[in-house]
Amino acid sequence: MRTFIIRRVIYGLAVVWLVSFIVFGLSRAAGDPRDLYIDEYTTTESWEAMGREMGLDKPLIVQYTLWFGNALTGDFGRSMYHRTSARAVIGERIRPTLELTLGGLFFAVITGFPLGVLSAVRRGSVWDYIGRTFALYGQALPAFWLGVMLILIFSVQLKWLPTSQRGDWTHFILPGITLGWGASAAFVRLVRSSMLEVLDSEFVVLARAKGVATRWIVWKHAFRNALIAPMTFAGVLLAAYLTGTVVTETVFAWPGLGRLAVQSVFNNDFPIMTGVVMIFAGFFVIANFIVDLLYSWADPRIRLE
Amino acid sequence: MKHYIKLGLIAFGLFAVFAFSACSSDEETTTTEAPAPAAKEAPAKEAPKPTATSAPKKEAPAKEEAPAKTVTQDVVIGVPAICPPIFNNRFLTGSCFERVQMWGFTEGLTWMKHAPIPVQVDEDVPEKSMVESWEHDDTANTLTWTIREGIKFHNPDFGTVDAEDIAFSFNEAMAEGSTFNRAGQLRAWIVSIEAKDGKVFIQCKDTGCQKDWIRQQSNYNGQTASITSKDAFDQLGEEASLADLDNMTGPFRATKWVAGSTIESVGVKDHWRHPPHLDSMTFVEIPETSVRTAALVNGEIHLSDLPPKFVAEAVEKSGGSAQQIGGGKGQGWFASGQFWAQTDYLGAAGEGNDPAARPGYMHDDDHPWIGEWGNDESMERAHKIRKAMGHMVDGEKLNNAIFGGLGSAAPLAYFGWTPDMPEWKDEWFIDYDPDKAQALLDEAGYSDCFTVPYWIPPDVTVVIDPEFAEAVAQFWSDGGCKVEIEKTAYSARRPTLVSRDLNVFFAWNTAGAASPKDTNGVGPWVPRAGSWNGGFEFPDELGKLHPVIDAEPDSDKRRAYNEQVTGFVADWHIFISKVESTPYWALHPTVAEWNPYQGNIPYFGNPQTIKMKE
Incomplete structure (x- = not known):
């Protein structure tokens, strides 16, 4: 186990390092950052002074080393658009993104798992059809459309919930559903197919023959064994939510990392852009690491070594 | 049985984390918050919300510090974007600078009279402005501005606006590397600006001093240099002063400013030029047009700039009205x-x-x-x-x-x-x-x-x-x-x-x-x-x-x-x-009056004229 963890940590660091290399390379390939500051009055002296301030007067490898060293301490430089440290701007957006991610994941789990199990256990029943229909629509509906529809129904028509913005718990419901809807549908499909496979296995037949209660069979024996695929998906989903909730954030005016990343691209704001990408890489590595560890909990037959 | 308990604990844990995050969201870290007791004219920091005319539900519920007012004038304005708090002309960016000034937080040198559409401005007769009088010396090719006394910055430590502040603000706008939108226009006729004997002296280029500087430095364009405090710059340094919410003189004092999210502000009731009717004004960023429309129909926001086809819908469904701002623009x-x-x-x-x-x-x-x-x-x-x-x-x-x-x-x-x-x-x-x-x-x-x-x-x-x-x-x-x-x-x-x-x-x-x-x-x-x-x-x-x-x-x-x-x-x-x-804004029926400035660019402006129904 220890070897596994050490190996995964090394892999994770290697991924982060590789990402940093690519991000830095692309940011430099996009042009000289000083271009954003020049005007007719920029002299050669001030151009060079700017270069010294930004460390551009050094060889690329030295520039990279300095940048990566700073990035490791969370210092991504000063945002050209916000005129403050990129770390402060990014830090401000992490919490809203985490909240939205948890909201979406919560909805996806509490709806997708039970419906998936129900659909498998009551195969061919009305519940199964409901589950499969939900899965079909869930994966087909684009988030931007769903979000606007939910706003129209629950905010404008029924006036039950606010349309957008962060706020008290009521503000989480519509963005959470919008974000979690597609994943919920995916969970239904994954849990259903995994459960069907397990429920057909010999040890379940044996348990039934021994007179074990159905509820006990489903939740103790089958469900836990069916968790591997959904769990893998949940890990990837968690990372994806943390890095890719642009649409939901935009529709619900949620000040998260996804929108910040897109805005930084529009603004050619390299410090923010590189900082956000590095954080996204970190999220992915950590999420996958946690999923790997959870495998052994869910299925002791999996030996991580 | 223990598996049920485990599952229950996991679900509860997830819910607890989520609920904790959700319920504590109003304590977020902000880009910039005003220091506690700054301007004495400012009312309570957290403006009270629910009144007959206020937004139905906002981020922060009314708390115990809400003053015992019976009726307050509060407005929430939905906009597509909220730019970072930058109050130094040198660092303002093109798409943001006008928001700082025209939204009532900072002010320029001159203030032109309101004019109905079509826009016709008497260029030699500004309304009450920071510059009280001026002299033009053709022989020396200079322009001299005498500055009105007693205009207070929101932070009393920064004193009142003087010639040093004016010269500083313009010099920052024209500085090398300045991203101020009109830096080139200023440089085209100004050789130098300096404060001397309590006045501001402008040495013009050989081609002469710009004749319509009054208009160019006014709210007419929304493109004038904002006047900020040199004392703030000297006391706080460049980085802190450019984001200091009290480094301004406008009829509204921002108390919280989060780029990409929200601006909360309070009305400055003893403002030198035009005290606002409003007690508080909040801007919220809602990028999606259809969602801004929905928020206005719902009464979550009271004013919003919307494309014309959405304005009609918002007005019809909310029972509100439409307000034209400025003349048309050729697209x-x-x-x-x-x-x-x-x-x-x-x-x-x-x-x-x-x-x-x-x-x-x-x-x-x-x-x-x-x-x-x-x-x-x-x-x-x-x-x-x-x-x-x-x-x-x-x-x-x-x-x-x-x-x-x-x-x-x-x-x-x-x-x-x-x-x-x-x-x-x-x-x-x-x-x-x-x-x-x-x-x-x-x-x-x-x-x-x-x-x-x-x-x-x-x-x-x-x-x-x-x-x-x-x-x-x-x-x-x-x-x-x-x-x-x-x-x-x-x-x-x-x-x-x-x-x-x-x-x-x-x-x-x-x-x-x-x-x-x-x-x-x-x-x-x-x-x-x-x-x-x-x-x-x-x-x-x-x-x-x-x-x-x-x-x-x-x-x-x-x-x-x-x-x-x-x-x-x-x-x-x-x-x-x-x-x-033709640019329109949609107004919720709770807005009783708004007299926006009809400049040549359809920016939101004159928020001090907004009145809500009581």
């Missing part, structure tokens, strides 16, 4: 890259820089819309291409589809000339005629059209509607062209407008029909080296007219000069307008 595009100046005629290239450097001037086969000045064949070919691009686009259809039919597809040439004006020339108008477009392309040798690089700034929606610009691209695609859209933020791309790099099709606007035609310093409409331009420069003989127009006191002559220079753009179809859009 269209520049065929950029026509850098036809032969010399650095305004001396604006800067010492040590090559005045002939025009990196965007590429009159080659890959840029068939760019003509080479002096080469008749090249000029004619490029002109045909530019006209062909105009003939491909159906203004009527765009007006109906994008602007809900509330704009106008009637002929409008650069600078807002229309057929009812004596200066009008019929050939300025390019109608929708795909056959003519194809014929012109054939004649120019580009029957299959060409690759059209097209820059659409997505972040200056009050100036150019991105949806309109994208629809134009579709027309060009339908005409056989391969359109490559670039959507870089205006602020990020702006340096290329100054450095004469721009050589793409550039979605932008021109003045509407109601804009004054006899203005001094036609400013943005006359591009020149050392300043903003839409990717073109006049040949020397015309470009040299700029300071002449700036200094011309006679209104009729100014109009004639303006026709000469802006008519040149229309003659060559460097800019083509397809729809004159």
Whole structure:
């Protein structure tokens, strides 16, 4: 186990390092950052002074080393658009993104798992059809459309919930559903197919023959064994939510990392852009690491070594 | 059984984390928050919310610190974007700067009288302004400003506005590397600004002092230098002072400012110029138009800028009203890259820089819309291409589809000339005629059209509607062209407008029909080296007219000069307008009164005049 963890940590660091290399390379390939500051009055002296301030007067490898060293301490430089440290701007957006991610994941789990199990256990029943229909629509509906529809129904028509913005718990419901809807549908499909496979296995037949209660069979024996695929998906989903909730954030005016990343691209704001990408890489590595560890909990037959 | 417990614990844990995050969200870290007790005139930091006229539900519920008021005037304004808090002219970015000032937080040097549409401003008679009086010495070529006394910064530590603050604010705006939008305009006539004996002295360039500086430095354009405190800069340093929320003098004092999210502010009840009716004003960023509309219908926000077709819907469903702001704007595009100046005629290239450097001037086969000045064949070919691009686009259809039919597809040439004006020339108008477009392309040798690089700034929606610009691209695609859209933020791309790099099709606007035609310093409409331009420069003989127009006191002559220079753009179809859009804001029925300033750019303004129903 220890070897596994050490190996995964090394892999994770290697991924982060590789990402940093690519991000830095692309940011430099996009042009000289000083271009954003020049005007007719920029002299050669001030151009060079700017270069010294930004460390551009050094060889690329030295520039990279300095940048990566700073990035490791969370210092991504000063945002050209916000005129403050990129770390402060990014830090401000992490919490809203985490909240939205948890909201979406919560909805996806509490709806997708039970419906998936129900659909498998009551195969061919009305519940199964409901589950499969939900899965079909869930994966087909684009988030931007769903979000606007939910706003129209629950905010404008029924006036039950606010349309957008962060706020008290009521503000989480519509963005959470919008974000979690597609994943919920995916969970239904994954849990259903995994459960069907397990429920057909010999040890379940044996348990039934021994007179074990159905509820006990489903939740103790089958469900836990069916968790591997959904769990893998949940890990990837968690990372994806943390890095890719642009649409939901935009529709619900949620000040998260996804929108910040897109805005930084529009603004050619390299410090923010590189900082956000590095954080996204970190999220992915950590999420996958946690999923790997959870495998052994869910299925002791999996030996991580 | 223990598995049920485990599952239950996991679900509960997840819920608890989520609930904790959700319930504690109003303690978020903010970009900038005002220090506790700053201006004595400011009411409680957290403005009370629920009243007969307030927003139904906001982020922070009313807490125990809410003062015991019976009726408060609170407004929530929905906008597509909230820029970072930057209160130093040197660092303001193109798409943001006007928001700082026109939204009631900072102020410029002069304040022009409110004028109804169509906009006509008496340029010599500002309303109560920071500059109380002025002297112009023709012999010494200087301008002297006497500053009104007693104008307080929100932070008492920064004292009152004095000559040092004015000189500092303008010098920051003109400093090397400044991203202030009108830095080039200031540099075009100012040699130096300094504070001396309690007054501000401006040494003008040999071409003379700008004649309509009063208008240019006013709310008319929303493009004036904001006056901030030199003491703040000296006491706090550059980085802290530029984000200090009390480094301002406007009728509203921001208490919380989170870029991309929200601005909370309170009314300054003893403001020197115009105390606001409102107790609090909150801006919230809602990027999606349909969601802003829904929020207004729901009463979550009270005012919002919406595209015309959404305004009608919002007004109908909420029972509110629509408010026009400013005159119309011609929506269209520049065929950029026509850098036809032969010399650095305004001396604006800067010492040590090559005045002939025009990196965007590429009159080659890959840029068939760019003509080479002096080469008749090249000029004619490029002109045909530019006209062909105009003939491909159906203004009527765009007006109906994008602007809900509330704009106008009637002929409008650069600078807002229309057929009812004596200066009008019929050939300025390019109608929708795909056959003519194809014929012109054939004649120019580009029957299959060409690759059209097209820059659409997505972040200056009050100036150019991105949806309109994208629809134009579709027309060009339908005409056989391969359109490559670039959507870089205006602020990020702006340096290329100054450095004469721009050589793409550039979605932008021109003045509407109601804009004054006899203005001094036609400013943005006359591009020149050392300043903003839409990717073109006049040949020397015309470009040299700029300071002449700036200094011309006679209104009729100014109009004639303006026709000469802006008519040149229309003659060559460097800019083509397809729809004159009319900017509206939607108002919730709880808004009793708002008297927005009708400037030449439809920015939100005059929030101190907003009154809510009680």
